[in-house]
Amino acid sequence: AREHGRKSISMRFCYKYQYFKICHTKGHNFLSYVFAKYAAKWGLMPTVEFNDIAEEAIQRDASLIAKHKHVLVKGWCVRFYDLFIKHKAEIIDLFSFDAPILKKTRDFMGEKADDELRLGVHIRRGDYKTWHNGKYYFEDADYQNYILQFQSLFPNKKITAYICSNDPMLDKESYKKHLKGIRVVISQGGQEDDLCLLSECEYLIGAPSTFTLVAAMYHDLPLYWIEKKDEALSLNSFDKFNHLFQNIR
Structure with a gap:
């Protein structure tokens, strides 16, 4: 729409996920959603x-x-990779977090110590149990292994691992027990808080998911997508948003 000088609204953000700047811009309201839908x-x-x-x-x-003049666009294959990158700065601004959410997150994280390194870990469960036959469903031990490998990459840093998950049965105590020498912080918020929290970290690890990808987008964070449970982790394993986004298939 921007490329061709057209006005647009995102219907989902007219009434749902009311956490972002875009939700408060002109045309983004429930009336617009109802009008377009019907x-x-x-x-x-x-x-x-x-x-x-x-x-x-x-x-x-x-x-x-x-x-x-007016058209409803839908479908999972709206994939204008180059145009997204071209207009990424505006997209990031439109999806900036509402001030109360950002403040809540930063208050929760507290002031960062000089020798501290903050790692965001997204443990995706739920639908990943069956999606692609559970290809990206990993156990707690797998995530813990990668967190420990990450720690070994920065021997002179104190690692804080911020754990976010959609698994209500996550064994939180096992992370604190097995991640020796790592400060483990379990997210206590909703999905908007988790996304904001991950975006405020310095590195990200998680199963392939647009959730971590969007989190990485805000500040161009290095992101490692776990595709196999037994791979060796190095600094070269991490990638940035533009490359990961343009290679989604």
């Missing part, structure tokens, strides 16, 4: 669905948007 449902507004990841299909669907 206008499309009743055939008063055309819908363009991005359901094919092939580049030619994406460009074909994009051309349909330009033919209409």
Whole structure:
């Protein structure tokens, strides 16, 4: 939309996930959501669905948007990688956290010590138990192994590991027990607090997920996606947002 001088709203942020600047910008309200949803449902507004990841299909669907004054865009394959990077600064600004959330997070983390290094760890469970046959579902011991490997990369630093998870049965005590010499902090907030907390760390580790990817986006943090439970970790294992984002498939 920005590339072609069109105005746009994100329907999900008209009524849900009310944690970001975009939710308070012009047009982002529940009335806009209802209007767009039912206008499309009743055939008063055309819908363009991005359901094919092939580049030619994406460009074909994009051309349909330009033919209409108002159009509803949907689908998992809206993937304009280059344009996202081009407009990333504006996107980061639009999705900046509301001040109370950011303050709450920074108060929770406290002042950083000179010799402290903050590692954010996202333990994704839930749907990952079955998604892709559990390919990225890892046990506590696997995450703990990577945290200890991370510690070994910085022998002169005091590591604080901030643990965020969607697993209500997470064995929190096992992390404090097995991560010797590491200060372990378990997140106590909701998903918005977890995302903000991860974004305020210095390094990130987690299973492949857009949750950690978005967290890394805010301050261009080094991120390591665990794809196998027994890989050796090095500083070269970490990557930045632009590369990871442009290679999502």
